[in-house]
Amino acid sequence: MTTVEQILEQALALSVADRLALIEKLDLSIPAEGSHPEVENTGSAEFATPELAAKWNDEVERRLGAYDRGEVQAIDADVVLAELRARLATKMAEKRAS
Numbered sequence: 795m796t797t798v799e800q801i802l803e804q805a806l807a808l809s810v811a812d813r814l815a816l817i818e819k820l821d822l823s824i825p826a827e828g829s830h831p832e833v834e835n836t837g838s839a840e841f842a843t844p845e846l847a848a849k850w851n852d853e854v855e856r857r858l859g860a861y862d863r864g865e866v867q868a869i870d871a872d873v874v875l876a877e878l879r880a881r882l883a884t885k886m887a888e889k890r891a892s
Contacts, residue, residue, distance in 0.1 A: 810886045814879055 795803075805816055841847035860866045 809881045814882070 805813060808816065841850060857866075861868065
């Protein structure tokens with residue numbers, strides 16, 4: 795078993811809250827694109843096909859337009875992440891209980 799596999803096994807034994815904290819700390823430890831030789835700097839998102847890239851661009855424009863017209867409101871990222879973490883914790887607890 796490799797070191798990574800051993801660490802993963804230990805991490806999976808942690809509580810959901812501890813795993814979420816670990817995920818956050820690992821995420822923060824990853825350097826930004828271009829600041830480290832192991833991190834590839836693509837400059838933009840890559841898509842499987844040009845058609846998919848065009849569709850995603852259309853979707854981004856649609857969402858920005860809706861925001862600019864006041865049809866939707868922005869939600870603070872910290873609020874969204876907290877809600878997602880709570881939902882994930884609930885799902886994981888339900889899964890363990892079943």
